[in-house]
Amino acid sequence: MAFLRMPGVKVPHRKHTSNKFPARITPPEEVCLLLSMHIGAPAVPAVKIGDTVKIGQLIAKEGGYVSAPVHASVSGTVKRIDDITTAANQLTKGIVIQSDGLMERYELIEPPKVTDRESFIQAVKNSGVVGLGGAAFPTAVKLNVKEGVTVEEIVINGAECEPYITADTRTFLDRSDDLLYGIELLLKYIQPKKIIIGIENNKKEAIQKAKKLFENKKEVFVQTLPSVYPQGGEKVLIYSTTQKIVPEGKLPLDVGVIVLNATTVAAIAEFVKTGMPLTEKCITVDGSAVNSPANLIVPIGTRIKDVFAAAGGFKTDPAKIIMGGPMMGHSMPDTEYPVMKGTNALLAFDKKEAEIPEETPCINCGSCIQRCPLHLDPPAFGKAHMLKDTKALEKLKVNLCMECGVCAYVCPAKRHLVQRNRLAKNMLKEHNEKKKKEEAEKNGKA
Ligand code: SF4
Ligand code: SF4
Missing domain, CATH: 1.20.58 (Methane Monooxygenase Hydroxylase; Chain G, domain 1)
Structure with a gap:
């Protein structure tokens, strides 16, 4: 078995946007909501071309146990259902909604009745929430542990170890009520022995805020982690916070752990409080080609070009566009792709920064x-x-x-x-x- 340890590497943080309060963008003229924004079976359309929809209305049902529903992120009319190749080179369908500009909320939205573990898991399923740190694994499936399986720890991932990205940091700073409520829900219905919130030590304000928020919760521990990449990798984080090693071919739950991203927890809380499913996302927009780096709240399905435009557009022709962080993100061939549930950053780099150095022979340095x-x-x-x-x-x-x-x-x-x-x-x-x-x-x- 490969030996898990934590040397990693110090990468430049470049968290230019950590103090930028997220701003909501002007609603786009159209959105394209992919049916495969999550790991698992694609969602199945529940609307047809010509239907009118409102924000939060179900437009595609989950396509299997490991799947997630999709909800309208703007009000308007279903214009097309297109075949799309995603950034990860996966062919899927996308429901294109022409916005009516009104951003009307679906009138049947109401908070779910959550009274026990089962109704909590069902609520998480209906919320459409998936791992929002980028993994996009359906959260309800992760939480639906078999009877008799004890959850020792829930680890909340606040590491955000990739350069540039600050969207999760903003969750700690701006959505502390949601985070607190989400953690209370997890304690009540999933009943882990403890919850550990792991945050890298370069996010001092977020650490302070989290410590204050949970000072009276004896089951919740805020753990400061060295800022070493890839501290936020699931297995690495489990090791750093619990000293447990997930054996090869096994899942975190096999060692009694569930890992959830901080923004995912806040999104669950929002749904239980309001009944509004996941329809928008806070995204860090940055990079040397971007005019005004920012954190922006965008309707899911917004074309990337509209998000960059909301950040003041490009100051120079971008030579490389990345969805996600510079270490693990996907390079995008153009700006027509839509934002997905797991998108946490959009980066654009000028020619100099985008240059891929020529490789030379291996010198066996190890x-x-x-x-x-x-x-x-x-x-x-x-x-x-x-x-x-x-x-x-x-x-x-x-x-x-x-x-x-x-x-x-x-x-x-x-x-x-x-x-x-x-x-x-x-x-x-x-x-x-x-x-x-x-x-x-x-x-x-x-
Ligand atoms: S990319 Fe793979 S081989 Fe390279 S450091 Fe990461 S885990 Fe190791
Ligand atoms: S051993 Fe070769 S491939 Fe590995 S770091 Fe050294 S030069 Fe690069």
Whole structure:
């Protein structure tokens, strides 16, 4: 089993927007709400072209157990249902709503009746909330632990370790009531033995606020963490806050832990309080090509171009646009893509910053292995991938790579390690799927 430890790397923080109070953007003329904004089965349309909808109205139902519903984020008319390729290269459908400019709230919205664990989980499901730190795993599924399974700790992820992003920090500063209520709901209905809120030590104001907020809650602990990337990675955070190691192939719950992002908890609280499902998102907009870096509250489904326009547009032609942070985000080919539930940042960089350095031969310095939080061996992944040696990839545990980018960041030869890790992971995945299919066919015939 790969050895989890926490060396990571110091990355520049560049949290230029941490003191910027989120501003709501002017509603866009249209939004495109993807049916696969979450991990799991795509949502299934519950509206047709020509229907009129209002904010918070259900427009797509969950498509399975691991799935999430989608709600209108503007009032208006359903204009199209398009095929879209997402930033992660996944083909999905998107419901396009032409806004009527009125931003009318759906009149049937009312707070859910939450009286026990079951009704709480059902409320979380109906809220459409998924992991808002970027993972986008349906939160109701995460909280729906089997009977007899004890949740030892719920870890609230407030690390926000990627450079630039400050949207979660703003949750601590501006939505403390929601955060407090969300944590009270978790204590009451999920009943963990304790809740640990992990915040990196470069967010002093958020730490102070959280400590004050929870000073009278004996089950809640605010833990200050070193600001080392990737402190917010799920397994890394679990280790930093509980000293537990999630074994290979297991889930956090197998060691009694559930991890939730701070903004996710606030979104659950908002739904239970008001009945308004997840329809908008606070996004950090920053980067050297952006005129006025800001935190902006945008309707989910807003085109990226409209979000950048709300941040004053570009001061120079952007050479690279990223959805998410610079370490783990996805590079976008254009600005037509819509904001998804898990989008927490949009970054645009000028030519100089976007330049990808030319790679030179590996000098076997070992820095990538030393700094990898999982002690993996990226140069060996590259060799095994080149030789199509899936046995070696299996042995090297390439599947554990979380694509955090630490190895590439520290590499003096500027090797494109993450890209190769990704290719190697895909090669092994496809090989294993093929093998499984062949075995199933063989057994079926036998
Ligand atoms: S990208 Fe993968 S191999 Fe590289 S440091 Fe992160 S986990 Fe390790
Ligand atoms: S850090 Fe770069 S140069 Fe050093 S061993 Fe890893 S790949 Fe080679």
